[in-house]
Each structure stands twice: as C-alpha cells, then as structure tokens.
Amino acid sequence: MKKTFLALLIMGILILGSIPLPHATAQFQAGGVTLPNDPLWYAGIGLKKGDYFSYSMCHVDYKECAPFEMDIWIKGDIMDGTESKWLTEVVVYDGNKVVKGEMDLGKLAPEPSGGSSDLSVYRGAFKSSIVWLSAFANGYYEGHDKGPKKFSAKSWGKIGNIGGEQIIPTAIEKVTVPAGTYDTVLVSWKTGGAISRVWVVDGFPFPVKAQTYTHVSSGIPPPEYQFKLLDYKQNVVKDPFGNVVSDSEKPELQNCPKTDTLTNFIKKPTKDFTYQIHAYYSPEYPVKGCPMKWQFNFLSKYHDTQFLNQVQYDLLVVDNKFTLPPMRSIAKDQGYSNLYSPSGLATIDMIVQESPGTAHFVVYVYGLSPPGIVPSNSLDYLQIDIPISSKNGDSANKSSDKSTIPSWIKNNANWWADGSIDDEAFVQGIQYLIKEGIMKIREAPQDSGSNSNRSDPGSWLD
Numbered sequence: 001m002k003k004t005f006l007a008l009l010i011m012g013i014l015i016l017g018s019i020p021l022p023h024a025t026a027q028f029q030a031g032g033v034t035l036p037n038d039p040l041w042y043a044g045i046g047l048k049k050g051d052y053f054s055y056s057m058c059h060v061d062y063k064e065c066a067p068f069e070m071d072i073w074i075k076g077d078i079m080d081g082t083e084s085k086w087l088t089e090v091v092v093y094d095g096n097k098v099v100k101g102e103m104d105l106g107k108l109a110p111e112p113s114g115g116s117s118d119l120s121v122y123r124g125a126f127k128s129s130i131v132w133l134s135a136f137a138n139g140y141y142e143g144h145d146k147g148p149k150k151f152s153a154k155s156w157g158k159i160g161n162i163g164g165e166q167i168i169p170t171a172i173e174k175v176t177v178p179a180g181t182y183d184t185v186l187v188s189w190k191t192g193g194a195i196s197r198v199w200v201v202d203g204f205p206f207p208v209k210a211q212t213y214t215h216v217s218s219g220i221p222p223p224e225y226q227f228k229l230l231d232y233k234q235n236v237v238k239d240p241f242g243n244v245v246s247d248s249e250k251p252e253l254q255n256c257p258k259t260d261t262l263t264n265f266i267k268k269p270t271k272d273f274t275y276q277i278h279a280y281y282s283p284e285y286p287v288k289g290c291p292m293k294w295q296f297n298f299l300s301k302y303h304d305t306q307f308l309n310q311v312q313y314d315l316l317v318v319d320n321k322f323t324l325p326p327m328r329s330i331a332k333d334q335g336y337s338n339l340y341s342p343s344g345l346a347t348i349d350m351i352v353q354e355s356p357g358t359a360h361f362v363v364y365v366y367g368l369s370p371p372g373i374v375p376s377n378s379l380d381y382l383q384i385d386i387p388i389s390s391k392n393g394d395s396a397n398k399s400s401d402k403s404t405i406p407s408w409i410k411n412n413a414n415w416w417a418d419g420s421i422d423d424e425a426f427v428q429g430i431q432y433l434i435k436e437g438i439m440k441i442r443e444a445p446q447d448s449g450s451n452s453n454r455s456d457p458g459s460w461l462d
Contacts, residue, residue: 032152032168033171034152038151038152039151041185042134043133043134043138044106044107044134044138044205045204046204047105047107048234049074049077050234052073052234054069054229055072055228055230056068057069057126058227062122062125063347064222064340065223065225065226065342067226069092070126072088072090072103073090073240073241074086075088078104084107085104085113086105086107086110088102088105089239089241090116092119092122097247098245098247099122099247100118100245101115101116101119107139108140109134109140110206111127118246129210129212129225129227131206132225133187133198133207136157151169154166155167155168156169156187159189167187168187168188169186169187170186171186175209178228178229179231182199182204184201186199187207191214191221192215192216194213196213197211198212206229208229209228211226220370223342253290255391256391257284257287258283259292259293259349261282262293263280263282265279265281266384266424267304269382270380270381271380272378272380275298277296277365279296279297279363279382280294280295281293287389288352288353288355288356288390289352290351290352290391291349291352292349292350292351293347293348293350294347294350295345295347296345296348297345298344298365299344307343308344309368310369311341312338313341313346313364313365314329314331314338314366315330315348315361316328316361316362317354317359317362318362319360320358322360330348357388358387361383361384362383364379385424
C-alpha cells in the first residue's frame, strides 16, 4: 500500500512538476467596486461649517455597546497651534442623561483631539466607530497606507487583530436608515469568524451605517460598534442646541456628589452561591435626586478572576421584605426587559429616586445566555443595602440638630434586630451617623494595665 502511494506521488511530480502543499499563510482577499469616474473617499471628505449629523450608536468600550444618541454640529474653525481644526458642538442623549459640550476634529483625519471633559467617554466611542476608517482612508496624501482611497482598490489595508483580514470595498448596496435612503459602498472585513460591515457614501463625510464585531477566538463574537445616521442637515446657521440644557447645568442636579471614582465595593457570592459579584459604586453616600454609578463584575464561583459571559441581569430596588415585583427595575427605566453584559463587566448610571433611609438594591442574575434566549441555568441574586441621604438637609442628611437621630436609623435598628437587614447594612448606618457628626467617637483612654482603671466602653459615645 505504501509503495503504491509513493509511486502515485512520484508520478504526480513528474506530470505536474510539483505537488501543492497546504500552508498556514492567510490568503489575500481582493475587493473593489466600480463607480463612475472612480472617485476617492476618506473620512471627513466634504465636511464643512453648518453640517449637522445625528447618530444612534454604541461601542463595546462604553457599557458594552449600550446605545446612545450623539448629535454633532460643525460650528466653525479653531486653531490648535498652527493647525486648523473643526470646532463642533455636541449633545449626547444617553438614556435619561443629557450631556452637552464641544469637540475638536482634525480636518485631514476627523479624529477628536480635545473638548469638554464631560464628553470624554463619548469622544472615545466616536473615534473608535464613526471615524474609525480614518486610520485607513484620510486626507493626508495619496498612496501607501494613508491618504484617500478608491472604491475600486482591492484593499484599503489590513486590521491589526491576530487573524484579521483585509478591509475591502465589497459591493454596491442601497441602504435605508432613519436619515433616508442612500446608494452606498459596502466596506467589510472578517474577524473572529464574523463579517464586519460599514456602509460608505461617495462624497459624504462619515459612513451612514455600521455593524461590526469584536475579535474572539471562540464563541459568538459580541458587537464592537454599531451606528446609523438618524438625521443630516446642511447650512445650519443657528445653534441647534440653544435650548438644550446639559444635566450638569440643571438646578436639581447642582451640588450633587461626584461619581467619578468607584471607591466603594462589595464582593460577595450570590444567595445560592451560583455566581460571584464584585459590585462597585459611587458616591459613598448616595443622595436622592442625584446621579449614582455602579460597576458589576460577574465572576465564576470557582475563580474570582474568571469573568462570566453573556450575563442577563437587572438592578432592582425592593422593600425590606424583598417582595416581588420590585419597587423599581433599572432595566425597565431604560426601556428593556433586562440588562445584558456580554463580557461580564457592566456599568450603570442612574438617578437615585429612593427616599432617605436604607435602600435595598438587588443585583438579579437571570442567567447566562445571548439576548433573546431564555437562560437554562439558575437565577440568583445579591442584595446590597445602602443608606440614602437627602440633599435638602432633612432628617437623612445633615441635621441642624446634631443630637437628633434620624428616623431611618431607628428603622434600621429595628430591621437589624428582626433580621431583615444584615450586620453590614446596620454598620453602614452607624458609619453615616459618625460621618455626619450626629455621633462622635472619643479617643479611647490609655489602658493602664489594670481592669479597675478601664473606662466603660459605652462612655466613648456622645
């Protein structure tokens, strides 16, 4: 048998000259489409003062591709040293949050390089999605890996991910988005087993639609970024955002504590030990009517460094008896049946609506499954009790009478006594009294070594 195979192999070499062998080098995918006059395109082409764009978009680095709306108005020019840039005014509608500010865009590559600090996370999402193609097609010069690109080109370049392939103009397609119907060139690439697509219009500054995926070595690739054009106007002279008030300017949100640093954390398994949850929140003492930020790390019950994938969950507020349905569902507040975390690391921004006292937050995990599919594994939850303050100086906030114990602290004591809340929640209430100056701690007297000279511990408290 071996001799027969060897004879056939030698005969094949004599006839064909060589036998092609499989190899690991990735093949080059050739693309290119034909348009009249074979035009050039780059991100930002034709951008001008008075242009107005509105996009619905998301990016995996911001709340794992939770959608928000970003409206951009090209206000005029601004000088950055010797470089002329576009000055834009931007409004972001992110759930119930409104953020307004400015953003500087380059003219040869419309990547944001500065602007209002409140917009920093949204600028990052804009750079990594709507103008992402500027890394391959920009206005610097023609040729090589930079400069404007022809739609007839076989490739616009290669993505840097391991296993990534060529970015190629693939087909001519008619695409309908909320802003209208456009004749587009589909630009696509393959990564992690999925085809990413961006739809570009000849002569239009930004793509009108995108559906891209994150590179993964196994499993279902999660979205990397998505967007679609909601509206486009030209020659907008009057500020379209003149009547828009940013949350930071709203009177009811003035004097609220900052949520920049997630310094407070709780690391516990869920009730039935199905999952581990590391919950971080800010501020330390949430205030009714003010913003609050959460971050949840959903982890394996076996390894606290192994993140879970495709987590369906919700953040609930319940009464002290944990009666369902809940008093509040953050998913319902945002218009969803549940919240979803493809990577197991989730961030939530919310406005505290709960009255002064102890709020019973519950991280309710429905299970692990892609969106739209009911999880087959068990649901479980973690309850987190946090004292809520009042901004207007009532009994849960700083009191003019420091000797008055707030009524909600008394409720906490009763709930702790009958087992409705745990030790940690009760201790948080005591910590609050100390922080607000309602309860003061004296220094402990020096121990002389004799029991008879020791002070009564109860006398340490005022």
